[in-house]
Amino acid sequence: MPSRLLKGLRLLDLTDEKGALCGKMFADLGAEVIKVEPPDGCSTRRIPPYLEDIADPDHCLYSIAYHAGKKSVTANLATDDGRALVADLAAQSDFLVESHPLGYLDSIGLGYDTLAKRNPRLIYASITPFGDTGPGKDYAWADIISWAAGGQMYLMGEEGKPPLQMSLPQAGLHAGGEAAVAMMLAHYPRRIDGLGQRIVVNMQACIVWTLMNEQAMPFLHGSYLTRTGGFVGSADARRKMVYQCKDGHISTLIAGGMTFGNSTKALIEWMRENGLGSDWMRTKDWISWVPGLFMDMTEQDHKETEELEATIQRFMLTMTKREIYAQGLKRRIFLAPVATAADIAADEQLKARDFWTAVPHDSIGRTLTFPGPFAKLTATPIGSTTRAPRIGEHSDEIYRGLLGIAPERLNKLRAAGSI
Amino acid sequence: MSRFALEGVHVLDFAWVGVGPVTTKYFADNGADVIRVESAARPDVLRIGPPWKDAMPGINRSQFFASFNTSKKGITLDLSKPKAREIAKRMVPWADIIVESFTPKAMRNWGLDYENLRELRPDLIMLSTCMQGQTGPNALYPGFGQLMSALSGFYYISGYGPGSCTPPYGAYTDFIAPRFSTFTLLAALDYRRRTGQGQYIDMSQYEAAMQNLAPALIDYFATGRVLGPRGNASARYAPHGAYRCADEDGNERWIAIAVAGDEQWRAMLTALAADSTDRRFANAPARIENAAAIDEFVGSLTRIHNAQELTAKLQAAGVAAYPVENCVDIHQDDNLEAFGFWHWLEHKEMGPSPYEGLEHRMSRTPGTLRSAAPILGQDNDEVFREMLSLSADEIEQLKNENVIF
Numbered sequence: 077m078p079s080r081l082l083k084g085l086r087l088l089d090l091t092d093e094k095g096a097l098c099g100k101m102f103a104d105l106g107a108e109v110i111k112v113e114p115p116d117g118c119s120t121r122r123i124p125p126y127l128e129d130i131a132d133p134d135h136c137l138y139s140i141a142y143h144a145g146k147k148s149v150t151a152n153l154a155t156d157d158g159r160a161l162v163a164d165l166a167a168q169s170d171f172l173v174e175s176h177p178l179g180y181l182d183s184i185g186l187g188y189d190t191l192a193k194r195n196p197r198l199i200y201a202s203i204t205p206f207g208d209t210g211p212g213k214d215y216a217w218a219d220i221i222s223w224a225a226g227g228q229m230y231l232m233g234e235e236g237k238p239p240l241q242m243s244l245p246q247a248g249l250h251a252g253g254e255a256a257v258a259m260m261l262a263h264y265p266r267r268i269d270g271l272g273q274r275i276v277v278n279m280q281a282c283i284v285w286t287l288m289n290e291q292a293m294p295f296l297h298g299s300y301l302t303r304t305g306g307f308v309g310s311a312d313a314r315r316k317m318v319y320q321c322k323d324g325h326i327s328t329l330i331a332g333g334m335t336f337g338n339s340t341k342a343l344i345e346w347m348r349e350n351g352l353g354s355d356w357m358r359t360k361d362w363i364s365w366v367p368g369l370f371m372d373m374t375e376q377d378h379k380e381t382e383e384l385e386a387t388i389q390r391f392m393l394t395m396t397k398r399e400i401y402a403q404g405l406k407r408r409i410f411l412a413p414v415a416t417a418a419d420i421a422a423d424e425q426l427k428a429r430d431f432w433t434a435v436p437h438d439s440i441g442r443t444l445t446f447p448g449p450f451a452k453l454t455a456t457p458i459g460s461t462t463r464a465p466r467i468g469e470h471s472d473e474i475y476r477g478l479l480g481i482a483p484e485r486l487n488k489l490r491a492a493g494s495i
Numbered sequence: 496m497s498r499f500a501l502e503g504v505h506v507l508d509f510a511w512v513g514v515g516p517v518t519t520k521y522f523a524d525n526g527a528d529v530i531r532v533e534s535a536a537r538p539d540v541l542r543i544g545p546p547w548k549d550a551m552p553g554i555n556r557s558q559f560f561a562s563f564n565t566s567k568k569g570i571t572l573d574l575s576k577p578k579a580r581e582i583a584k585r586m587v588p589w590a591d592i593i594v595e596s597f598t599p600k601a602m603r604n605w606g607l608d609y610e611n612l613r614e615l616r617p618d619l620i621m622l623s624t625c626m627q628g629q630t631g632p633n634a635l636y637p638g639f640g641q642l643m644s645a646l647s648g649f650y651y652i653s654g655y656g657p658g659s660c661t662p663p664y665g666a667y668t669d670f671i672a673p674r675f676s677t678f679t680l681l682a683a684l685d686y687r688r689r690t691g692q693g694q695y696i697d698m699s700q701y702e703a704a705m706q707n708l709a710p711a712l713i714d715y716f717a718t719g720r721v722l723g724p725r726g727n728a729s730a731r732y733a734p735h736g737a738y739r740c741a742d743e744d745g746n747e748r749w750i751a752i753a754v755a756g757d758e759q760w761r762a763m764l765t766a767l768a769a770d771s772t773d774r775r776f777a778n779a780p781a782r783i784e785n786a787a788a789i790d791e792f793v794g795s796l797t798r799i800h801n802a803q804e805l806t807a808k809l810q811a812a813g814v815a816a817y818p819v820e821n822c823v824d825i826h827q828d829d830n831l832e833a834f835g836f837w838h839w840l841e842h843k844e845m846g847p848s849p850y851e852g853l854e855h856r857m858s859r860t861p862g863t864l865r866s867a868a869p870i871l872g873q874d875n876d877e878v879f880r881e882m883l884s885l886s887a888d889e890i891e892q893l894k895n896e897n898v899i900f
Contacts, residue, residue, distance in 0.1 A: 210833030218753030231664035253674030260681035288665030417715035445716035455694035
């Protein structure tokens with residue numbers, strides 16, 4: 077059962093991979109989410125990889141994950157009847173989210189201005205790669221383009237090798253989440269005056285936000301970061317973030333100061349128990365050692381950092397991720413395994429919190445395990461979701477039930493290719 | 496009509512570092528009154544994180560902190576002191592929403608947990624956000640976003656191939672979780688409006704972040720297949736990656752390109768004034784199959800081009816491309832400029848400094864960065880006088896006792 081939080085609200089989902097998460101979030105909180113797709117299915121039905129490499133829409137993992145909890149109707153936007161159906165649905169919806177090329181929906185009578193005339197309550201969000209006014213507003217897009225345009229790609233990878241994207245594209249997910257937030261922001265004033273509005277989500281800006289503290293560096297420090305592989309910091313003041321261990325990698329960071337000093341001390345003590353490390357490491361006052369990542373590191377800072385990092389590296393190679401993480405938890409050391417899907421699936425914390433959720437997929441004859449709710453709520457908990465709909469699975473239910481279209485007319489629309 | 500979407504909403508913000516403050520920033524930039532409760536006894540670690548005004552550290556000089564705390568008021572209370580906790584409790588009836596992001600035991604130890612605070616305001620909505628949630632064996636895990644990004648699987652899918660691990664920059668998961676927390680809080684606010692019922696929300700940043708890896712996790716549970724690092728290789732596009740362009744001012748420049756289908760492939764070749772009769776590139780499946788060879792080929796073509804000019808050329812031909820921008824580039828980017836993304840705000844101690852703007856724009860009740868981040872304790876006098884009717888003498892006394900601190 078989804079949460080009851082948004083029960084009674086309806087969202088029309090006309091997004092592709094630039095926003096599918098938005099509708100999933102609404103569905104998880106109990107809104108009715110109707111995915112509108114072409115008769116042969118939305119492009120998100122054909123994103124590899126597929127479950128068991130069976131290349132059909134019902135086995136598409138992206139679709140399985142991000143269309144869960146939604147209903148699906150088909151409408152052919154190339155036909156007058158198809159467009160009229162969507163306009164009729166929008167007249168009875170609270171939210172509409174879309175990610176078509178800019179101006180496309182306007183050109184076929186499904187733009188905000190047209191739909192809002194019939195339904196002034198409508199909150200209408202357009203997800204765009206570069207906003208709606210700049211020179212790139214009509215630019216061709218793929219997820220890697222946002223990753224590059226938002227500055228994250230420049231920082232990922234090693235010196236001398238190309239900048240990198242993650243192996244599971246992320247920009248569309250950030251944009252979908254942002255659209256969900258923005259629409260709920262707009263929902264709040266609507267309770268007073270009953271009026272909706274138009275929202276434009278900017279994907280490039282969404283990725284810039286992931287840069288954390290980096291954007292202002294050029295102005296305040298006169299420098300900026302480059303790719304440094306498993307290190308953080310600039311080339312001349314860097315710290316190792318990633319260490320190899322027996323069966324993969326772990327991440328930790330040595331630092332001083334009030335927050336990190338005790339963690340560093342605990343790590344050094346743990347190594348001492350295993351006969352590793354030098355005396356200076358144990359006697360150094362880590363709490364007052366605060367060369368920040370952008371402060372000048374003295375010759376001695378560099379020497380000490382390198383020696384300590386090399387010692388940690390030797391130590392980590394003697395253990396597995398699981399062993400290291402267990403000790404880190406026990407000793408309150410800032411560290412984490414570089415977890416694979418297998419590590420995450422085995423994680424005791426997630427099991428203890430009943431995180432994993434079984435979702436029956438009668439469409440493919442099996443039950444799948446999903447990541448559970450993104451929050452635990454006391455009054456309106458988010459329960460398990462329902463499987464992603466098949467293409468057009470709810471066309472009859474929605475078109476008959478919501479729009480009151482007679483079966484004979486539905487058959488005609490089908491025959492004409494509008495549904 | 497309200498000028499801002501959340502005018503009249505009151506948020507009492509005990510959060511610190513990333514996820515909590517970014518969550519309450521959404522509220523503050525959209526017109527809610529957000530009061531951040533901080534303490535000089537244990538300052539927000541971002542206050543001492545870089546970058547700093549003139550590269551000089553100082554409690555009020557960090558743009559790291561400033562960026563995440565626009566439009567808020569700031570007060571100080573040393574909550575380790577009982578008197579400070581009593582004052583905090585007196586503010587609770589004012590609050591529609593309370594947000595905190597300490598390790599789970601902190602608010603309980605102070606008697607400031609939801610069970611206690613709802614006595615003071617029965618319809619309170621309270622969000623606790625921490626690394627791994629309020630319950631479970633690892634609830635007290637001490638961490639920060641970089642580690643969370645490793646733990647929740649993002650580091651592992653970042654690299655050139657098996658054995659390579661080159662993580663994203665920064666506390667990546669800190670920029671996933673706030674959307675889930677803000678969305679949930681706004682929905683809870685609407686639910687309270689309809690039902691009168693408040694509630695408590697326990698958010699694990701770990702669990703929120705994993706929503707962004709759902710397909711890979713579902714796949715693992717079903718088939719045992721583990722998604723690993725694979726450089727920029729794609730099953731949908733080839734070429735797909737970053738390609739070296741001509742250097743500028745001694746700095747290397749790259750362009751990201753993604754090509755799907757024969758039409759785009761031919762358009763790309765034309766834009767690059769090149770041709771190819773290589774059989775390995777004859778059709779899309781072949782190109783994907785031979786991604787390494789195609790990367791080499793495309794890289795050899797882009798090397799002489801200026802990244803900006805080549806972007807314009809490729810995009811004019813309908814090919815997805817963009818310069819791989821660094822931190823200077825994003826401030827000079829025409830598209831972010833047209834969106835009005837960057838803001839220079841006047842900060843009490845830092846003077847003018849650059850802030851990231853909103854990632855969306857609303858037509859009727861647009862949010863904005865209403866003020867620069869507060870310096871530590873900036874609004875003490877005003878808040879304690881106006882909200883709690885404390886006299887100037889009482890406030891002075893509490894300052895002397897380091898309660899307001």
